[in-house]
Amino acid sequence: MDLRLTQEVADTRERIALGGLFYLAGWLLIAANAPVYVRNPLLGALIAAAFVVLAALRFLRTTPLPVPEKQQRWLDQRWLIVYLTAGLWGAVLGWTLAEASFAPARTAALLCTIAYATAMAHTFSMRRGRALAGIALIYLPALFWLWRDPEQRINATAMTVYLIYVVLALIGSHAEYQRRLGIDSELRLQRDRYEELSRTDGLTGLDNRRHFSHVLDRLCTPGEGEETLSLLLMDIDHFKRINDEYGHAVGDACLVRFAERMRQQFPDADRYLARVGGEEFAVLLPGRDGPRAFRAAEDFRKSLAEDPLTLREGRLRMSVSIGVASLDPARQTGGDGLYRAADGALYRAKSEGRDRVCREPV
Ligand SMILES: Nc1nc2c(ncn2[C@@H]2O[C@H](COP(=O)(O)OP(=O)(O)OP(=O)(O)O)[C@@H](O)[C@H]2O)c(=O)[nH]1
Incomplete structure (x- = not known):
């Protein structure tokens, strides 16, 4: 989605x-x-009817889908309405001024022209070139007729000076609009970045525990997720030894590679991978029952045992213990229940000797 274009659509819709x-x-x-x-x-009635139709078209509060081509077409259509209105005004005004007998209406007409051109400069500051064209349509016919009449030189001069002001005002308000748009999109990007940071783990880029708990709760809410859901809780075996033997930095690199291996082994579950503790990770497998989740866990364990992680310092063999639990509304309530069940299975895997997968219920 193009944020600037979306904002321009919203502003045009509001202002037009x-x-x-x-x-x-x-x-x-x-x-x-x-x-x-x-x-x-x-x-007179025909011209009034044309203005009524053009005014009514501006009230159509449609919004295009947030697709750039559709948004651009929508904007072009709105600008066409603006141009038709401005052009009709310019034509009618030029003609009115051209007729010598219209003196009573002339001052009001010129004042309206000044007001519309000023409003155009401030209201349609989103597009400088287009607004300039609109102002020209409104203003130039009047200027043309005023300059043609030697008796109107003073008015023509005043109108010309005012036009210069209007153009400068448009340039200023366009720059201000662009600046505001820049600040808005920067703020939006920052908000997205903070949101991303608040839900991911800084080291591995996987979801953090807090966000994972939200996802788990949501998927365990009846009617929200799939009927079958399994959770894998994984804990790297004897991780402390890696830290002690090779240092904390190697330990960190090891965690990063471990997370990469998770992404490779569980490509379908990419949105459901998390680091839930120091060397503890979780995988949610929606749509997979206990036996299938157990097989997936066993494949992961084997891949780690047979294919050591590659670090800058060399290849590091390690093992992992995994607890698997599947959603069973009769036995567990909500995400907490499922997590506790998987944690129980993980505890068994650790106490039965590590480097293994245990499932709950068996
Ligand atoms: N390098 C690094 N180490 C961490 C991080 N978070 C936790 N740890 C370490 O992970 C180790 C976890 O140790 P333990 O809880 O005893 O677990 P273990 O050594 O893996 O033993 P078992 O789980 O019983 O197999 C500790 O040494 C922590 O310092 C981290 O972000 N980076």
Whole structure:
């Protein structure tokens, strides 16, 4: 998902809504005071109807799927509505100013033009080029007619100076918008990073115990997970000796390689691997009953015994004891019950001599 585009869609959706009504109001003000429209009500009504339709289109509160192509198309459609409204205003205004007999409506029309151009600069600051085009559609016809009339030079000059201000305001508000967008996406990234850190183990990158407990509880809640669920609790045998013999750094590297081996051996369970203690790890196997989970545990134990871990210092042979338990709602309640059962099986594996898998219930 493109976060910046998603934010732009949200802002456009929010900001576009009310604008159309102001064009309609401006138009009604002019039409009420412009003789040609008073004399030709059908033309006046047609233009009003066009403004009504364009204003109504802005109220369509649809949101595109968060797919960049769809979001871009949605934005293009909104901008088309903005351009049509601005273009219609510019055309009607240019024509109104061109007719000498429309003096009573002229000041109001020019004030509306100034207001719409200013609003465009501040409201549609998401896209500088597009907003500039919109302002041009609103403003330039009026400017053209004012500069053509020698009697309007003062107004033309004032309008031109104001246009320069509007363009500068747009450049400023666009820069501000981009800055805000940058801060927003940086904050979002940081929040995601902290979330990731709060649920993973810093050394191995596997889930940490706290997050694992949440997942376990969720999968053990009736109706949430699959009906069969097995848990493997694994404890590296005599890990203290590795630390004592080779040092803590080698012990750490060993834990990292052990976690990698887990990822290789349990590719389907990648989301359910955790380091739950110093040299204690857990694997959740949704959809696997006791015998299948036992086989998976036995395969892992054998792979470790037969294929030593590769460290920078050389290959390190080690063994692991594993306790396996499967969800049995009649005997255990929730994640705690399943964890206790697997822990009991692990305890047996340790006390019966290590380097083995024990299952609960047998
Ligand atoms: N290098 C390293 N060692 C750790 C870490 N966390 C725990 N340990 C060590 O793991 C060892 C665990 O020792 P014990 O609980 O006696 O277990 P063990 O030596 O594996 O013996 P058994 O489990 O009974 O087979 C201790 O020496 C801890 O210091 C860690 O993050 N890095």
